[in-house]
Amino acid sequence: MIYEGKKKIWKDYQKEIPDDHYFYVRSCIRQTLFPASEKTFLDITRNKLHKDFFETEHHTTCGGIAYHSDVIPQETVMTIIARQFALMKKYGYENYVCSCITSFGLYTETLETWHEFPQLQEKTAENLWKSCKLEFTKPKYLAHSSDIIYKFRNLIAEQAKYKLINQYTGEPLKVVEHIGCHYSKMFPSKGFGGAEYPYVLAGMIEAWGGEVVDYPERRHCCGFGFRQYLVKANRGYSISNTHKKFESMEPFKPDMIITNCPGCPYFLDRWQYAIAEMEGKTYGENGHGIPVFTYEEVAGLVMGYNPWDLGLQNHQIGTEILLDKIGIPYDPNMKYKGLNNKDLGIPEFPSCIK
Amino acid sequence: MNKFGYSLSPASVINLDNADKIKFKELIDLEPDVLKCMACGSCVSSCSAVNFTNSSLRSAILSLQNGLPEKAYEYLKGCMLCGKCTMICPRGINTRRLIISIFQTYNFKK
Numbered sequence: 001m002i003y004e005g006k007k008k009i010w011k012d013y014q015k016e017i018p019d020d021h022y023f024y025v026r027s028c029i030r031q032t033l034f035p036a037s038e039k040t041f042l043d044i045t046r047n048k049l050h051k052d053f054f055e056t057e058h059h060t061t062c063g064g065i066a067y068h069s070d071v072i073p074q075e076t077v078m079t080i081i082a083r084q085f086a087l088m089k090k091y092g093y094e095n096y097v098c099s100c101i102t103s104f105g106l107y108t109e110t111l112e113t114w115h116e117f118p119q120l121q122e123k124t125a126e127n128l129w130k131s132c133k134l135e136f137t138k139p140k141y142l143a144h145s146s147d148i149i150y151k152f153r154n155l156i157a158e159q160a161k162y163k164l165i166n167q168y169t170g171e172p173l174k175v176v177e178h179i180g181c182h183y184s185k186m187f188p189s190k191g192f193g194g195a196e197y198p199y200v201l202a203g204m205i206e207a208w209g210g211e212v213v214d215y216p217e218r219r220h221c222c223g224f225g226f227r228q229y230l231v232k233a234n235r236g237y238s239i240s241n242t243h244k245k246f247e248s249m250e251p252f253k254p255d256m257i258i259t260n261c262p263g264c265p266y267f268l269d270r271w272q273y274a275i276a277e278m279e280g281k282t283y284g285e286n287g288h289g290i291p292v293f294t295y296e297e298v299a300g301l302v303m304g305y306n307p308w309d310l311g312l313q314n315h316q317i318g319t320e321i322l323l324d325k326i327g328i329p330y331d332p333n334m335k336y337k338g339l340n341n342k343d344l345g346i347p348e349f350p351s352c353i354k
Numbered sequence: 355m356n357k358f359g360y361s362l363s364p365a366s367v368i369n370l371d372n373a374d375k376i377k378f379k380e381l382i383d384l385e386p387d388v389l390k391c392m393a394c395g396s397c398v399s400s401c402s403a404v405n406f407t408n409s410s411l412r413s414a415i416l417s418l419q420n421g422l423p424e425k426a427y428e429y430l431k432g433c434m435l436c437g438k439c440t441m442i443c444p445r446g447i448n449t450r451r452l453i454i455s456i457f458q459t460y461n462f463k464k
Binding site: 232233234235236237239240243244247248274275277278279 | 357358359360361362363364365367
């Protein structure tokens with residue numbers, strides 16, 4: 001699709017994001033899979049952009065993984081979410097920001113359900129009072145944390161030390177942007193740019209100097225799909241999905257992938273190893289894979305954070321090839337050193353992918 | 355199956371850039387009615403051979419459009435040329451003649 005057409009679609013799908021004072025809730029799996037992403041997000045927003053982000057240790061999971069795996073019913077999920085909203089009310093906030101795409105989809109779904117069926121909201125309030133003796137109010141604004149980075153992308157670009165430009169060729173890096181399915185596929189009006197051509201990550205890439213790769217399977221799922229992965233017998237579906245995406249993007253020779261979902265970077269990163277083991281095929285240059293990042297990690301990189309402080313050593317696909325392209329300095333000897341030079345241990349390296 | 359306990363399935367992707375369009379153009383020149391097909395499937399529902407073979411003119415035409423003549427042959431090799439589909443086609447395509455033309459154009463062996 002031509003760029004002008006996309007711009008028209010993007011104009012139709014805009015939402016309001018408040019400037020300051022947010023209640024922030026973390027994801028239950030991101031801190032394990034990409035441990036520094038949420039920390040970096042809070043550091044950038046609080047200390048570089050000087051925004052008020054409040055978080056409490058009392059919040060829980062949204063129940064999304066159990067809900068999408070058919071383990072708990074929607075009524076239970078609505079009560080869990082009502083409790084999170086009660087905490088937001090308790091601490092005096094109105095703007096709710098979540099770190100997880102599945103949570104964002106679930107919060108949106110719950111708010112829409114309550115809008116369509118007010119009796120379910122009353123029932124949820126009753127359940128919450130019976131179980132926790134808490135009362136809740138709905139948030140005035142609901143946003144995903146990638147919406148916040150998107151909103152402040154130009155401020156980040158102003159403070160950036162590096163651009164998404166290949167220092168050897170002077171060309172913009174070719175970046176694949178992958179949006180989590182629950183961001184706007186269920187409710188297109190709730191995401192920047194709608195469902196077909198979401199702009200939330202494309203906007204960041206453009207602001208930071210990169211070039212978005214438009215490939216045929218751009219909107220295809222990463223392959224997580226909850227039950228498709230969680231049930232071992234179904235994992236062939238999961239990896240086949242990812243394989244289809246990589247086969248589709250391969251001819252465009254992308255330099256990197258940016259995602260805004262907890263599951264997507266994990267699966268796009270780890271399945272590259274599994275595909276290489278199964279088929280002996282790699283999608284990057286000279287036997288390397290394509291490095292996969294969260295948007296917080298990329299924001300951190302362009303702002304000059306130490307790559308190892310961003311947790312890039314936890315990636316399956318080595319990121320050094322991209323750091324070299326951008327010209328970001330790093331100390332290879334510090335890759336597997338933790339806080340105060342604590343030795344994290346060197347993992348076993350696969351033979352099939354560099 | 356491999357050490358992971360699951361395996362990759364090939365994606366059902368059809369790359370039209372790699373399809374041989376020349377043969378299909380030849381077929382259109384010979385039998386322009388092929389473009390009239392709207393894939394309704396009436397030909398298959400009236401087919402005498404469909405109960406004991408894999409016959410499907412509808413699927414064969416779609417396969418040719420997608421550049422997959424080998425697949426089209428599998429759908430047509432059981433055809434007995436009885437002509438019942440010709441009588442039922444709502445677009446008035448002479449399907450019997452079309453099948454013969456496909457065999458001629460693509461050098462299928464009966």
